Amino acid sequence: xxxxxxxxxxxTPEKSGRRIGLFRTLCAIFGGxxxxxxxxxxxxxxIPTEASxxxxxxxxxxxxxxxxxxxxxxxxxxxxxxxLRSVIPSFIFAIAITFAYYGSK
Amino acid sequence: MKExxxxxxxxxxxVHVAAGITFSLVMYLAVxxxxxxxxxxxxxxxxxxxxxxxxxxxxxxxxxxxxxxxxSDPNFPTNNIQITLPGYQHDPILKVSHxxxxxxxxxxxxxxxxxNEGDQSQLAKFLNHMHxxxxxxxxxxxxxxxxxxxxxxxxxxxxxxxxMIKYNNNAKKPVSRFSxxxxxxxxxxxxxxxxxxxxxxxxxxxxxASAPMTYLVSKGETHRIFDLTSPILFPPIQSVEKQNIxxxxxxxxxxxxxxxxxxxxxxFQKITLxxxxxxxxxxxxxxxxPYMPFLNGxxxxxxxxxxxxxxxxxxxxxxxDKHWSGLFFDSMYFLHFLFGVDTFTRLLIATIMSVSAxxxxxxxxxxxxxxxxxxxxxxxxxxxxxxxxxxxxxxVLPATALLFAMQWxxxxxxxxxxxxxxxxxxxxWLATFxxxxxxxxxxxxxxxxxxxxxxxxxxxxxxHYINSDFSLIQLWNQGLVQIVSVDIGLMIFGIxxxxxxxxxxQKNNEIQKFWSKDL
Amino acid sequence: MKKLLSTLxxxxxxxxxxHTLIMNIMDNDDNTMTxxxxxxxxxxxxxxxxRLEALNNGAILFQKRLPDDGELTIAIPKExxxxxxxxxxxxxxxxxGIAPIDGFxxxxxxxxxxxxxxxxxxxxRNSWSLPYIVLISITLLLIVLSIYLSKRNTDKIMRMIQESxx
Numbered sequence: 001x002x003x004x005x006x007x008x009x010x011x012t013p014e015k016s017g018r019r020i021g022l023f024r025t026l027c028a029i030f031g032g033x034x035x036x037x038x039x040x041x042x043x044x045x046x047i048p049t050e051a052s053x054x055x056x057x058x059x060x061x062x063x064x065x066x067x068x069x070x071x072x073x074x075x076x077x078x079x080x081x082x083x084l085r086s087v088i089p090s091f092i093f094a095i096a097i098t099f100a101y102y103g104s105k
Numbered sequence: 106m107k108e109x110x111x112x113x114x115x116x117x118x119x120v121h122v123a124a125g126i127t128f129s130l131v132m133y134l135a136v137x138x139x140x141x142x143x144x145x146x147x148x149x150x151x152x153x154x155x156x157x158x159x160x161x162x163x164x165x166x167x168x169x170x171x172x173x174x175x176x177s178d179p180n181f182p183t184n185n186i187q188i189t190l191p192g193y194q195h196d197p198i199l200k201v202s203h204x205x206x207x208x209x210x211x212x213x214x215x216x217x218x219x220x221n222e223g224d225q226s227q228l229a230k231f232l233n234h235m236h237x238x239x240x241x242x243x244x245x246x247x248x249x250x251x252x253x254x255x256x257x258x259x260x261x262x263x264x265x266x267x268x269m270i271k272y273n274n275n276a277k278k279p280v281s282r283f284s285x286x287x288x289x290x291x292x293x294x295x296x297x298x299x300x301x302x303x304x305x306x307x308x309x310x311x312x313x314a315s316a317p318m319t320y321l322v323s324k325g326e327t328h329r330i331f332d333l334t335s336p337i338l339f340p341p342i343q344s345v346e347k348q349n350i351x352x353x354x355x356x357x358x359x360x361x362x363x364x365x366x367x368x369x370x371x372x373f374q375k376i377t378l379x380x381x382x383x384x385x386x387x388x389x390x391x392x393x394x395p396y397m398p399f400l401n402g403x404x405x406x407x408x409x410x411x412x413x414x415x416x417x418x419x420x421x422x423x424x425x426d427k428h429w430s431g432l433f434f435d436s437m438y439f440l441h442f443l444f445g446v447d448t449f450t451r452l453l454i455a456t457i458m459s460v461s462a463x464x465x466x467x468x469x470x471x472x473x474x475x476x477x478x479x480x481x482x483x484x485x486x487x488x489x490x491x492x493x494x495x496x497x498x499x500x501v502l503p504a505t506a507l508l509f510a511m512q513w514x515x516x517x518x519x520x521x522x523x524x525x526x527x528x529x530x531x532x533x534w535l536a537t538f539x540x541x542x543x544x545x546x547x548x549x550x551x552x553x554x555x556x557x558x559x560x561x562x563x564x565x566x567x568x569h570y571i572n573s574d575f576s577l578i579q580l581w582n583q584g585l586v587q588i589v590s591v592d593i594g595l596m597i598f599g600i601x602x603x604x605x606x607x608x609x610x611q612k613n614n615e616i617q618k619f620w621s622k623d624l
Numbered sequence: 625m626k627k628l629l630s631t632l633x634x635x636x637x638x639x640x641x642x643h644t645l646i647m648n649i650m651d652n653d654d655n656t657m658t659x660x661x662x663x664x665x666x667x668x669x670x671x672x673x674x675r676l677e678a679l680n681n682g683a684i685l686f687q688k689r690l691p692d693d694g695e696l697t698i699a700i701p702k703e704x705x706x707x708x709x710x711x712x713x714x715x716x717x718x719x720x721g722i723a724p725i726d727g728f729x730x731x732x733x734x735x736x737x738x739x740x741x742x743x744x745x746x747x748x749r750n751s752w753s754l755p756y757i758v759l760i761s762i763t764l765l766l767i768v769l770s771i772y773l774s775k776r777n778t779d780k781i782m783r784m785i786q787e788s789x790x
Contacts, residue, residue, distance in 0.1 A: 017115030020123060037318065044322040051322040052333040056430040059315060059330070060437055063306035064299075067257035071265075075116045077109065101321060182671035182689055205672045205689075205712040329664070341667070344692075481788050487781045489774075521755045528759035535766045542773040545781070 010080035024074050024082045031086025032070030038093035040065055045100035114270055121262045122472065126490070128255035129469050130497045131238075135249055135305070136462045137501060138236035141229075143443060143455045144594075146195040149229035151591035152512050153222050157575055159583050160197045161213040163190045163373060164365070168199075168357035171211040171218075175201050176381060182206060185342055186378045188357070193374040195587045225522045228512050232505075237309060240527075250309030256302045260295050267292055279620035280478075283471035290464030294457050297440050301458075304441040338404040338431055342377060345385050352384040354413045363416045364390045364409040368423070370397075371407050372445060378413070386413035393445030397424045399436045402444040448590075469494050485545045492541040499554045500537025502602065506561030507533050509595060513568040548611050555606030562599030566592035645669060647709040647717045652697065655724050660695045661709050668694025673710040675743070676721065678703055682742050700724045708743045718743050 014021075040058035047054035069089075076082035141148065150156045168188070176186055182203045189200040191213050198219060202208035210221045238245030267288055276282035291298070315330040323333055335341075361373055373392040380386045391408035394401050401407055405427040410419040427435075443451055473494070477486040508530050515522055537554060544550035569592060570576055580589045610619045644664040651657055661669035674696055676686040685701050705721040 013112070017112035018119055020116065020120055037314075041318045041321055044318070052337050053428055053430045055319070055322055055330070055333055056338070056434050059311060059318070060303065060307055060434070062318075063254050063311055064257050064303050067254050068261055070254075071120070071258055071262050074120045075113060077112065097321060101324065180673070180687070180689075184671060203671065203712070205669075205710065205715075207713055481785060483788060484781060484784050487777055492774075521753060524753070524755040525759075528755055532759055532762050532766070535763060535770075539766045539770045539773065542770050542777065545777055 007080065010083065011078050013078045020074060021079070023079045024076060027076075027079075027082040027086045028070040028074035031073050031082075031090070032066050035069045035073075035086065035089045035093070036062060036065035038090055038097060039069075042093050042096050042100065045097065114266075117262060117266055117269070121259060121266060124255055124259055124262070125468055126472050128252045128259065129465060130494060131248060131252040132256050133462060133465045133469075133498050134501070135236060135238075135252065136458055136465065137498075138232055139301075140455050140458050140462070141232035141505075142236045143451050143458065144591075145229045145233055147587045147591050147594075148232065150195055150197070150587050151569070152228040153226050154517065154573060155210070155212075155219045155221055156197060157573060157580075157585060157588065158197050158212050159214055159585070161191050163192065164358045164362050166191070166199065166213045166358055167216060170216045171199060171213070172201055172357075172378075175209050176378075184347075184378075184380060186381065188376040188378065190361075190374055190376065192372075222517060225517055225519075226512070227523050228508060228526075231508075231523075231527060237305065246309045246313070250306055250311075250313075253302050253306035253309060257299065257306065260291070260299050260302070263288075263291060264295065277621055279617060280471065280474045282620045283467045283474055287464055287467040287471055290460055290467065294461045294464065297454070297457055298461055300437060301441045304438050337428055338434055342379065342389060345379050345387055347380045347383050348385045350384040351382060352386065352414050354382060354386060355416050357388070360388050360411055360413065360416055361390060363411060367409050367418060367421065368407065370394050371409075374406075374445070381413065384414060387411065387419055388413050391422075394424050395445065395447065398446065398450075399439045400424050400432050401427075401435055402446075403435045403438040403442055405431050405435045466498055469498070486547070487545055491547050492538065495541045495547050495550060495554075496534070496538035499551050500534055500541065502558035503537065503554050503561060504530050504534035506558040506565065506599070509565040510561045510568060513565070513572045546611060548609060548616055552606050552609050552611060555602045555609065559599045559601075559603030559606055562595050562602060565595045565599075645672070645709060645711045645715050645717055647707070647719060649707055649719060649722060651700075651722045653725070655700050656697055657700050657722050658695055658697045659690075659707060659709075661690050661711070662694060669709070669711060670694055672712075673708075674698075675708040675710055676701060676705050677708060677742055678705050679742065680704065702729045704728050706742065710743070716743055 010023075040062045043058040043061075044051055044055050047057065073082050073085045076085055172186075172188065175181060176183070182205055185203065187200075187202045189196075189202065191197050191199055197213075198221075199211040199213045200208050201211070208221075210219045211217065212219050234240060238249035241248065272284065272288060273281060274285050276285045312330055316328040319330045319333055320328040327333065357376065361376075364371075364373065371392040371394050373390050375391050377389040377391075378386070379389065387410055389408050389410045391406040394407050401424045405424060406422075407424050408422045410421070411417065412419055425432075440454065443454060473486075473488065473491050476488055476490070480486050508526065511526050511529065515526060519525065540553070541547065541550050544553070566577075575585075575588075577589060577592060580592075610616045646662050646664060648660045648662070649657055650660070659674050661672045661674070663669060669690060670692055671689050673687065673689050675684060676698075677683070678685055678701075680703065685703075685705055686698060688696060688698075690696060700722055702724060707719050707721050709717040711717070
């Protein structure tokens with residue numbers, strides 16, 4: 001019941017887009033950071049060369065990715081979508097990194 | 106769907122405005138001081154009496170007279186001694202240095218050791234430090250780093266806004282004028298701006314937070330990013346086994362000439378002496394290839410290693426020999442550091458960044474103008490953000506001008522000279538905030554700041570001439586073009602500020618007309 | 625899995641120095657000690673200067689640069705001393721010296737003409753020097769003045785707004 005209420009609150013779109021709110025702001029900053037960081041870490045594994053050589057590009061693009069993803073999260077239609085945009089990509093990237101980490105050990 | 110699009114545009118606009126006003130002041134400071142950082146090589150020569158010496162051709166210098174006494178000192182390290190050639194970063198001196206000792210400086214004309222001002226004169230270094238928040242140490246690095254990420258956020262968001270929203274470009278009112286200028290300027294300058302900001306964010310916070318990424322990608326080997334990247338980007342000098350047999354060394358000037366013959370494209374900057382005076386001695390001469398900009402100068406330094414005994418080629422590193430990740434690294438950092446580039450390129454980038462600073466300023470003016478509309482017509486606009494941004498963005502001008510004026514007025518042997526200089530800078534900057542609060546009319550305060558800055562910038566070269574015992578003509582005749590250019594630059598900048606200070610209107614109706622007419 | 629999770633928490637790590645100098649001193653239990661200088665990256669600090677300074681008067685008891693293997697084995701002095709790894713400007717590490725097997729002999733003091741200053745780990749600023757006092761005082765004054773002027777002018781503006789409404 002509680003979860004249903006929380007879900008209802010988060011998934012109700014606001015009446016105007018003129019207010020971003022603390023929830024979206026925090027999701028954008030921290031969620032964006034985690035998604036970007038994990039995404040770029042995964043990119044290091046995906047680039048087909050040694051880590052010492054492939055890490056340069058993802059490290060450099062990390063902050064740009066953070067900014068872009070934070071923007072994407074901050075303009076979510078509802079708080080629920082903002083939360084999903086923070087959590088789902090993080091989850092997917094974390095699993096992919098786990099496979100990459102243990103798979104090629 | 107239409108409502109969704111409207112909300113999306115509203116959200117984009119709102120997030121851009123909120124982030125913009127949050128990050129604007131620090132971003133402006135990073136850009137403002139960054140312009141001085143671009144001109145750092147010239148300022149660092151202008152500021153020091155010891156650098157008012159003529160430049161020498163690097164192939165005609167008598168290196169042995171200067172270097173031998175230094176490296177013969179039993180307390181001086183014996184290997185991997187670095188010689189920085191005159192002309193590197195426009196500095197006319199010869200520097201003999203090693204990782205573990207204080208450098209020794211020479212005038213290559215007189216071959217005498219010179220007294221480097223060291224901590225007593227740090228004007229260029231200080232302006233560079235202000236550019237990335239160093240005075241506030243770790244806190245400053247983090248703040249400036251986060252603001253850089255905020256800048257990237259704003260650029261991406263701003264570009265999307267410009268594409269999605271059909272803005273009115275008829276600048277009949279101040280609000281629309283500010284909006285148009287803010288959009289137009291930043292739309293034009295965003296490509297170099299985004300690359301420079303990206304590398305700035307990396308330097309301030311990217312490396313600091315790289316530990317988990319490094320640990321994961323190295324499979325637990327290390328959490329230090331430089332353990333992974335240093336062998337690729339900054340490989341150590343290959344060690345050569347010392348034979349312990351003394352041998353005569355070829356003159357360094359001759360070795361530089363040989364290196365020039367092997368690769369004439371390189372502007373040589375530094376020489377590393379390996380096993381000097383031994384039969385296994387080598388010299389590694391490295392520099393910058395101006396014909397391949399973006400691909401060298403930062404981590405990628407083309408070099409030629411010769412035997413110091415007979416001048417034979419030991420190895421050569423050309424620009425394209427670098428691994429692709431190193432080339433990418435240099436291409437991204439190139440615009441930020443501009444190592445080795447010519448004056449024209451520096452001035453071009455400085456101009457683009459000055460224009461960007463105006464773009465940021467117009468964004469703040471736009472926000473303030475919208476706030477001002479809520480005030481009744483006949484009531485002066487008195488808002489904390491207006492006063493803060495006035496002192497931060499305009500008040501910084503007289504404070505910086507005072508820095509330059511003090512450079513050649515404070516005695517160089519004054520105890521705690523730099524603390525006085527730095528402290529007076531910050532105090533005068535704070536005083537502009539106090540004055541902004543005192544003056545209800547912000548435009549009047551702005552005019553006063555601009556005029557004061559103009560006068561101080563004009564006085565700076567005059568103080569320089571009086572206290573350095575060099576006139577403009579003497580400097581020109583001795584070929585000290587870099588120093589002359591700083592004097593002329595300061596003079597021109599001061600005059601421009603004075604003109605703007607006088608022309609800027611003060612009364613409300615004049616202000617409205619000023620921003621509405623075709624500028 | 626634990627390692628993976630714990631590394632994610634390393635996101636909270638703040639400052640990482642690329643190139644910190646480290647000094648290790650090992651007692652060889654024969655009245656000698658081995659001093660090694662390395663960087664945090666593991667690279668040895670060849671040519672860094674090792675100096676033994678007497679605690680009584682700052683006399684330099686021993687001074688030599690690290691050889692190619694980055695280590696020096698030297699006799700432990702009989703008087704109290706400190707070991708300094710001088711890695712150039714801004715990189716000085718100082719550690720208390722290990723005592724010899726029979727302890728320090730305080731009667732054995734190296735005589736020098738004038739006592740010298742001992743090296744310190746970090747050069748610390750004298751926070752209360754004249755420029756600091758003067759500048760901080762002016763700063764405080766300006767802050768107080770700013771607050772006063774802000775309040776005064778805000779009140780003035782508010783009065784003007786109220787008058788215009790009447």
